[in-house]
Amino acid sequence: MNAVQLWSVSRTYGRGERAVTALDDVSLELAAGTFTAVMGPSGSGKSTLLQCAAGLDRPTAGRVFIAGTDLTGLSENRRTLLRRDLVGFVFQSFNLMPSLTATQNVELPIRLAGRRPDPEAVRTALAAVGLADRAGHRPAELSGGQQQRVAIARALAVHPRVLFADEPTGALDTATGHGVLRLLRDLVDRYGQTIVMVTHDPVAASFADRVLFLADGRIVDELVEPTAATVATRMTRLAAAPC
Amino acid sequence: MLTIALATLRTRWVSFAGTFVALTGGAGLIAAMGLVLAASVAAPPRPPVRYTGDVTVVAPHGTLTVSTAYDTKTERLVDPPGLPADLVARLGAGVPDRTFYAQLAGVPAREPAGHGWSSARYTGYALTAGSAPANEAEVVVTGGARPGDRVEVRTLTATRPYTVSGLVASRGFETPVFFADSEAARLSPRIDALVMTDPPDTVRASVGDRARVLTGVELGELDPDRDRDADVLNDTNALVGIAGGFAAFVAIFVVASTFGYSVVQRRREFALLRVTGATPGQVRRMLYGEAALVSVVASALGCALGAAGAPAVLDWLIRLDMAPAWLPDSGSWIPLAVALASGVTVALSGVAVASWRAGRVRPVEALREAALDTRAMTLVRWFAGLGTLAAAIVMIGAAVVDPDSATSDKTYMPTVMVLVVACGLLAPAVVRPLALRLTAPLRRLRGATAMLVRENALTAVRRTAVTASPVLVTVALTGLLGGAAGTIDVAEAEQSERSMFADYLVRPVGAPGVSRALVDRLTAVDGVDAVAPVPTTVYRVHAGAVLVAWPAKAVTAAAVPNVLDVRLQAGAMSTPDSASIVVPDNWGAGVGEYVDVWLADGTPARLRVTGVVAEGQYPDAYLPARYATALAPLVYVKLRAGADPAGVERALRAAVAGEDAQVLTKRAWAATAADRSADASRIGLFIVLGIVLSYTGIAIVNTLLMASSERGTDIDTLRLTGATNGQVLRALVGEALLAVVAGVVLAAAATTVGLLGLWLALLRLVGPTAIVMPWPALGAVTIAAAALAVLATVLPVWRRLRRPMALAE
């Protein structure tokens, strides 16, 4: 079964003359257990695509399915509950609760879902991202890479069907970024985690199984088994193409 | 970087508005109270009330002048005699004006007064129905009867039937009964004043210095309620003074804490400035400049609002009988200047403390996601907090050592203020243990709310503390002032009951005293001794040099020592009709000697001493009943040994039936005598407390709005993590309620310490008494504070939740 399906999804911001079409009739299917990268120039609609696919945003037209559930027409509250069970997020800025420790941040979605966090599972999740020794620290006491890893651990705590990541390495230096990317790759290979990652970095994209290229809100190209070099070439061509 | 700037700008706007509102309200409160105080303190001479129109009035001097060994002394007479008969005869043309006690039986009257009808036209009365009294048996009244009705009229000596011939409209300052002039002359022979229509100079020429000749504003000196009015004005001054003090205190407290918090909120912005190259000095100067600008504008606006609101407050006090009705609004600019200066000073000093910290903000803080605020108690704050707490405890200790001062407002009010400040300063220290304790029971629950509430409160200690501050002031002031009022009332009741020797008291209802007929009936009741002392004054030259107005009681019974707990060290009470006196021991006169005194109307009298009051009691002098010139305000009744209380009580009630009086047991009397809940000053204090508390209510909303302005990112993060709207609301409302609870706990601590001190002082003064807590008021205030806190949290969060999430770019 497909983890994520988009049918002719469009998203327009604003109305009338000032309307911006961020997504223009996009359809795609992402198989379970795959790692997909979404690339494109700035303003091409990558974040919008991710937010629509994750149920954070409501498309203007089209339908979105996550794990076979149609998100179209669900209320904000229903979508929140669905999201809570089905998807995890990682963003460029880490979006951790500053008042909570690493452990508490990881526990948060479990508690919000009304379940009792299993301390062992939380410890394992933190260990899996290499932060076993930082469990009691608050975000202000952690480095950027460490915070991002807490965010990943938190996203995985509810065992989501799909993990969405929007430029997860955007705020990190190259070495730290690599660490995070390797961690994501590992999750796919070892646990069959489905991941969708938005990035503008060809090296980051090369960690994925498949790369979708976005321009002006449309999917214009696709690359399977990417390497940093092939991705970079496609990107250059895309940037040179007349709009 | 742009987001930081934008975010701080948004935060800044709210914190700017927050400080502005706090300052405007505070300055407004100070200005309004200051203007009301100025109005009552600088009250002009009261315009004449009783005499109206262009008349000249001849009145006795009303003073006693005595030559002592060294010079001449003058004292005001409490019961001035009438005009000398020869003077009246010489002036001839005037209209005699008499004023004496008279009221309709069974009709409660304020300031009852009898007059001759011919003075009515000079004192602003005109018939509204019926006709003038045509003979000795007719009267004109203001109400309680209609023309043609038969009424009973009480005077000093008797109650007699009359027929109402006409009605006049009441003028408020008295409840008059007008008699025919001849009847008035019979009831009260003396002429209290002569109303002349001749020009003042002519009158003055013929009167000389034998009496006063008054016209225009001077006529106010003859107004009957002049003393009472002066008392009301005194009460107004005291009340508004206390209220003004509290208004200033609360305004300063709220403004200082709001300003401090606004600087804490802007740490990120200061760090950013430091990153861009600002020196610590520049940051501080910017803060001072801003504070000066904001505080001048906000305080000026507050002054304008206060000036607009002051007349309304004064009107309100007047309507509640807590200020004289003729009091004009104050046009003084001084309260406004004080309000403006306080606003600016408090803002600048609030900044002085905070800016020192702001200058120390390190540039790297700009780069942090969010600064943790776990250690909000700085060393300075510990010192200041513990220092003020120590000061409060010393003040309480001093009050316990000198308990007489403990119950006076001058001692208690400053103690209250210092206690509240101490608790406010120490607030951050209790937030942490409190948050842990309160959420401990919820810890085992799997929900996220308890964890979020606890951790958010713990990592934003100052935010929690600043939200708790206005709740602290609100609840603590209610508890401390309300508790003190109730506790002192009960202690006073206890003390009056303990020191009251009589078993029953008969007091008048709607009349100034108990009629003589009733006193006679009470005295005749089997098994009791009854005494009806009438307060009067005797004047005496003390030590050959000073003229002293000595408090005295005209009493009817020889039983006084049994009923009033007056112990005589020699002799006995005087017999009713003798020219005798019982003197305090410090008069230095022995039984059988003669003393020269002047009576209340200035008549000299040589009285034989029949008894001497033992040392250590109220040093009253006791005169025979024939010297009484008024009705007894209270009749004291004591059971004789072996009498049956139930039977006596029945007999007393039977005696009182149909009279304007009631029988009270000692206990009931003590409770009503000490119950000040209906007192003007008490009601006034609570009303003004209400005004002050509505300001702290605004402060609660204000600080919460300021606090919620920094929660936008937190809210979005929670939603991203899967929180439903309800969960977000629950977490934030939980936090606000935790702050409210922190405020209430601190207030409880302040109230406990303050009232315990008062209790200890009362313990030394009157023995153990109950502490009376104003539970209903406390409950209402706490619920209101919690409701405001919830509302002020839910509304901004709700608005934020309705917006799409601001996702990371």
Ligand SMILES: Nc1ncnc2c1ncn2[C@@H]1O[C@H](COP(=O)(O)OP(=O)(O)O)[C@@H](O)[C@H]1O
């Ligand atoms: N909230 C919004 N309101 C209006 N326009 C928006 C909004 N969010 C994004 N856009 C516009 O939609 C387009 C796609 O944005 P986005 O998906 O963020 O692009 P990317 O992530 O690829 O840089 C851009 O032109 C952007 O300006």
Ligand SMILES: [Mg+2]
């Ligand atoms: Mg983007």
